Amino acid sequence: NAGVTQTPKFQVLKTGQSMTLQCAQDMNHEYMSWYRQDPGMGLRLIHYSVGAGITDQGEVPNGYNVSRSTTEDFPLRLLSAAPSQTSVYFCASSRSGRLGGELFFGEGSRLTVL
Amino acid sequence: GENVEQHPSTLSVQEGDSAVIKCTYSDSASNYFPWYKQELGKGPQLIIDIRSNVGEKKDQRIAVTLNKTAKHFSLHITETQPEDSAVYFCAAGGVIYNQGGKLIFGQGTELSVKP
Numbered sequence: 001n002a003g004v005t006q007t008p009k010f011q012v013l014k015t016g017q018s019m020t021l022q023c024a025q026d027m028n029h030e031y032m033s034w035y036r037q038d039p040g041m042g043l044r045l046i047h048y049s050v051g052a053g054i055t056d057q058g059e060v061p062n063g064y065n066v067s068r069s070t071t072e073d074f075p076l077r078l079l080s081a082a083p084s085q086t087s088v089y090f091c092a093s094s095r096s097g098r099l100g101g102e103l104f105f106g107e108g109s110r111l112t113v114l
Numbered sequence: 115g116e117n118v119e120q121h122p123s124t125l126s127v128q129e130g131d132s133a134v135i136k137c138t139y140s141d142s143a144s145n146y147f148p149w150y151k152q153e154l155g156k157g158p159q160l161i162i163d164i165r166s167n168v169g170e171k172k173d174q175r176i177a178v179t180l181n182k183t184a185k186h187f188s189l190h191i192t193e194t195q196p197e198d199s200a201v202y203f204c205a206a207g208g209v210i211y212n213q214g215g216k217l218i219f220g221q222g223t224e225l226s227v228k229p
Contacts, residue, residue, distance in 0.1 A: 004157075035219070040123070042203060043158070043219040058216065059115070090157050103148075103217065105157030 002026050006091050006106035013081045013113045021076040021109050023091030029104070031094040032074040033058070034066065036087040037108070043090065049074055081113045116141040118206050120220025127194050128228055135223045137204035138186040144206040147180060147187045148217070152201045161202075162189070194227045201225070 007022045025032065033048035035058075045058030049068040063085060065077040074093075078085060089109045094101040117140040127133050139147075145166035150158035164171045164178045164187065171178050175194075180187040187206075191198055201224050207217040 033217075040221060042118075042120070042221040043205075045216060045218065048216065059218065092157070102160045102163075103150075103158075105159070107155075107157050 004091055004093055004104050004106035006089075006109050008109060009107070010110050011112070013078075013111065015082060015113060017081050018077070018079050019081065019111075020078075021089055021091075021111070023074045023076065023106060024072050025074075025091075025093040025104070026072065027093065027095070027104070028071060029093035029095050030071070031096060031101075032068065033092050033103070034064070034074070034076045035090045035092065036060065037090060038087050046076065046089075078111075081111075083113045085111065086113045087111060116144055116206055116208075116216065116218040118204060118218050118220040120204050120223060122223060123221060124224045124226070126226045126228065129194060129196060131194055133191045133194055133198070133225055133227075135189045135202055135204065135225070136186060137188070137206070137220050138184075139206040139218075140185065141206070141208065142182075142185065144208040146207050146217075147178070148205050149176075149178060149189050150203045150205065150219075152203065152222075154200075158203055191225075194225075196227050196229055199225055199227045 004025045034046040035043040044060045047066040049055045091106045092103040120137045148163035151161045152158040175192045177190040201222045204220040
């Protein structure tokens with residue numbers, strides 16, 4: 001069982017470039033989410049989804065887009081990268097769309113925007 | 115929305131001592147309070163959680179307490195070992211009507227256990 005798989009693990013972008021961080025889970029989980037981790041700020045929720053076709057904003061959604069066309073995949077898109085988006089990004093999934101289930105995290109994607 | 119404050123940001127203890135990390139939350143509707151451990155270069159992993167209808171929960175050397183009136187909860191690690199060294203995150207969340215739940219994390223505590 002692969003769990004939650006994120007790609008790429010490392011990426012360097014120039015300001016204004018676009019890219020997509022990929023996230024896939026093979027546990028048939030309803031709930032998927034994206035967090036960013038910055039020093040001293042913990043994990044901040046960017047976007048989340050409680051099922052295919054349903055997405056919603058978290059704490060810091062600006063500059064990011066998501067879609068959930070399948071249960072397995074939840075890509076995070078940066079349309080025009082900015083240095084403030086330099087961070088480590090984590091995708092996480094949970095069995096249910098309701099809280100109370102364990103969140104399973106991927107190993108992270110480290111993004112640097114120059 | 116929910117806001118979670120976590121203290122201290124760093125904690126250093128001697129092996130065998132106890133460690134306590136405290137969190138406060140703002141939204142009285144929150145009813146689920148998990149704790150995650152993050153080792154270097156990895157994603158966070160759930161170590162223990164508590165729901166609002168329970169005041170305390172214990173799992174071997176780890177315990178969590180919840181005070182709903184004061185809106186704070188704490189993680190207690192007894193008989194600490196070097197492998198407990200990691201970053202610990204608290205989180206709080208509640209079911210949002212018709213939209214599943216949001217889980218908001220604290221800022222993290224870097225625990226260092228010295229042999």
